[in-house]
Amino acid sequence: MTDQTADIRRKLTTVFCADVQGYSALVERDEVGTVTRLKQYRDIMVDLIGRHHGRLINTWGDGLVAEFGSPVEAVFCAVETQRRLAARNAEEPLAPPMQFRIGINLGDVIIEGTDIYGEGVNIAARLESLAEAGGICISGAVFEQVRKKLDIGFDFLGDREIKNSAEPVSAYRVLLGGVQVGTAPKHQMPQQPAATDDAEAAFIKWRRFAWRFAVIAAFLMIVNLITSPRYFWFIWPWLGMGLVLMLRWPAGIDPRRLWPSRRE
Incomplete structure (x- = not known):
């Protein structure tokens, strides 16, 4: 032992x-x-x-x-x-x-x-x-x-x-x-993030929401171009979704986050 x-x-x-x-x-x-x-x-x-x-x-x-x-x-x-x-x-x-x-x-x-x-x-x-x-x-x-x-x-x-x-x-x-x-x-x-964790979480949630809207918007445009190519009605729901996204933008997040710098 x-x-x-x-x-x-x-x-x-x-x-x-x-x-x-x-x-x-x-x-x-x-x-x-x-x-x-x-x-x-x-x-x-x-x-x-x-x-x-x-x-x-x-x-x-x-x-x-x-x-x-x-x-x-x-x-x-x-x-x-x-x-x-x-x-x-x-x-x-x-x-x-x-x-x-x-x-x-x-x-x-x-x-x-x-x-x-x-x-x-x-x-x-x-x-x-x-x-x-x-x-x-x-x-x-x-x-x-x-x-x-x-x-x-x-x-x-x-x-x-x-x-x-x-x-x-x-x-x-x-x-x-x-x-x-x-x-x-x-x-x-x-490096410390510019926003608080709560704001960062809200921004992540907003991005997921925006991605879903982007998929819906693309679908509506395709349906419009197939069914009535001379009348672009898809613009109106696009404007509505854009307004919703603007209203849901999380406080404390710099809008420039949508266009991040390419520099690492």
Whole structure:
């Protein structure tokens, strides 16, 4: 027993777990399209993990595990990931959104080759399951390390029981709306959106509504040109739909968002 214990290597690290909310339902609806989008979204996440000095540990199904030497970098990465993926969902208004849940924990893990195991990983996975779709949930250990360093807010969710863990773990939800809690170095902070999360969500909803109107408008024009090409009656419903879209434009969103800059 002593020899086996001596062979076990441990370290303190920040564990980052993510999976897709409602992945089975998405696959059932469109298997090929969902798998294709999952790969694209995961590529975005893996790229951000590398940029924030993290290391991808493993992927399986719709899940992903990574580790970071710094809790601050892990949370930076999670925030930027959720914002990038939300923007990507907005680019595909006709497809159901693919939203990830992210859990982050700072804890002791067992190292085996390139993989990690143990309570530190189990807690991160449990926190991931507590996160809302498109959200981030962190442990109290991570919160203590980042609360004075990040320009974001946190909501205490209480102490949660963890399977195979002797003690409950404090859980915090990251508020992506941007309640100021300290200041991080400017070169490290992901860019903050100009609008609030509520306004951004309203704009995404408006775009989906506009796409539906565009399909209806195209259908009406085709019917008009086939049935009565000398009289363009389709203009009148077009004007009505345009007025509705104008009235439903979300407050707080710059109209120039309709013509985004080509510059990255």
